[in-house]
Amino acid sequence: MNDIILLGTKGGPAIRQGGALPTASLLRLGGRTILIDCAIGAARSAVEAGVGLLEIDDIFITHLHSDHVLELGPLIYTAWTTGLQRQITVYGPPGIAEYWQGFMASLAFDYKIRLADEGRPPLLDLIKIETYTEGAVMQDDTLSVAALRVDHPPVTDCFALRFTGAGATVVFSSDTCYFPPLGAFAKGADVLVHEAMLTDGVEALIKRTPGASRLREHLYASHTRAEDVGRIATAAGVGHLVLNHLLPADDPNFSERDWHAAIQPTWDGPLTVGRDGLCIPLS
Template identity: 65%
Template sequence: MDRIVLLGVKGGPAVRKNSQMPTASLLQLVGHNIVIDCGIGVSRSCVEAGVSLLQIDVIFITHLHSDHVLELGPLLYTAWTTGLNRQITVYGPPGIAEYWDGFLQSMAFDQQIRIADEGRQPIRDLVAFHVFGEGPVASIDEIDVSALRVDHPPVTDCFALRFQTADKNVVFSSDTCYFPPLADFAKAADVLVHEAMLVAGVDALVRRTPGADRLRAHLMASHTPAADVGRIAADAAVRRLVLNHMVPIDDPDFGDADWLAEVAKTYSGPVQVGKDGMEIILNP
């Protein structure tokens, strides 16, 4: 069954009681298990979605903000200590190899002990890293993957991803401000998973948080108001829009109706407000 599972839909790295988890998604397409971004909690969420870490084939990291990459190393390492005996391929932006080298250095003692004591194959032999930029990224059997550099200041290497087969087309926006070229990139997608910001919620956050003016300036420059997300979906004529990486997500004064009302200003198609564990079936 081809599907998307939202493993974490919260924007930002904080982990709070009774809130959603940071960004990660699972795409199951033509028999492949593909993870997009590895925010904290991704390993547990993947297993709860019914996919063992040993069943992951490919991982894509859209950019190097911590809420997208923090648990990449721990996920791969836990797969290794669980018995990984085949290769996992990781695609990431410039800097991803340095992240991996640093993580492995931090685990050097444990690696050496397990290789010597348990006879494990070195983890470097089981994980292949590829750096990508804008344009075609990979062909995974019947899946063609391409990337679009989006606008997420101050990060320059941040990419939306498009996964396309003969009969399915799924796009993940990554983190971005309102970026009209994304509509062409997502043209006629079956599902567009797009980050979203609720401006009224951000304003409420700033009002109750001393010294948060700089945070507001960052959010407004780097993320997409929900109404503009709807504008992208409408211009792209996507079949379904799914809101992801939502900011803010844990304010009890705002709920699904607020998100949907903003999107409805510009997009009249089907919309789902993302939740951790939400499953989106990809129909033929």
Template identity: 55%
Template sequence: MPTATLIELDGQRVLVDCGIGCSRALVDAGMDLKDLTTVFITHLHSDHLLELGPLIHTAWCTGLRQPVTIFGPEGIADYWAGFMASMAYDCAIRVMDEGRVPLGDLVRVVVVQEGAIDGAPLAARACRVPHPPLEHCYAFRFDGSRSVTVSGDTAYHPPLAEFAAGSDVLLHEAMLVDGIDLIVQKSDLGPALRAHLLAAHTPVEDAARIARAAGVGQLVLHHLVPVDDARFAPADWLARAAAEWNGPVTLGHDGLEIAL
């Protein structure tokens, strides 16, 4: 399923990205949706955003009464306003008929910039990363008793190593360049898609270089491109990473839990 990551640290929960399926995934992970308080969105591609509104609305329908803050890039407020407009009839009926607190009164939207992020339940920072053609795409770092850095979608970006330096976990997107052909063939989009993948994503070897330069405790590869090519096994991903870094590497999959 598309990208969504729940970070539980020092008694706080932070959800990073809301790809389709994230509501069910959170429930499967044992989270009561009424406990949702904080969501970070790395960028406005649909595989990171599509279920943001439905997640919050579903949490509200299950009894959410506490405030929820959405931290995201420029354009995130327009997304939320559009979602609320699309659900205006349903929301009004539920407030009138079921006695709910208006959903719009519970949700706060914060547009992030590079640097420290105020108002988050964990110490949080943002690093702008290259993911053309999008202008506003961010990696996030969360610090408490442990440190977790999430790369977001990005081309190889050496400054990310300084941003992630010393993190206990670096969650980094990864691509097998040899697998691009299958994606292009299956999508029937041709050269334009190939050019995008090569310009906007990080080969697994380069993700390992970031981990090595940052001196992280563990590298977790996720947002895998391709994710469903039977020609490539986990050993292929791990071997490519090991060629550049000898630290621990975990290959992401749906439902993966990583102990901090």
């Protein structure tokens, strides 16, 4: 089965009652199960989507903002406490090794007890941490992955990822402002999963967010308006555009109709507005 499962589709770290969870996605391609980003709620969302944590082969982190990495350690640790026996490789930007070391230090008490009491294999031997930057990330007989540094100030090490395997190519934009080089990076992809922002929805979000004096400046400098997402997809000639990391994702005053209306002037191909738990088959 080759598909994409959107585990969390909300932009930003806040969680609201009945709303979407922050960013995490699963890509099943060529017999491998790959987790892309790991915000809070990712472990539960994967299990509810029918994908056990022990099925995950590789994890890719696009950047170290909390709404992309907060549950990385807890997800891996939960997999270990439920029977992980094989190696998982975590690919992340500079700083990912320090994150992992810090997480394991925070669980030192529990880790020592479980090693002695339950006879589990050392987790530190099962997790391989690989730091990547722009360019080729990895390649083997079933999968190749490439990275493009995108523009997401103030984060410098933030990367779009291009996955190719089993006759399909899927590109994840990560978080970025409008960044035309993504069009070339995603050229000919079967699916482009791109973050998206509704201008009217962002203004409403700012009004209801306490202490948001600098939020407007950050959002417009660091994220992509929906109409510009359409421009990227058109330039790339992708087969299917999927909107993810939605801003806003949980405002009842904005619906799929608003997203389609914003994208329509710049993109006339297949369009899916992401929602938590959505499975997108890859032909």
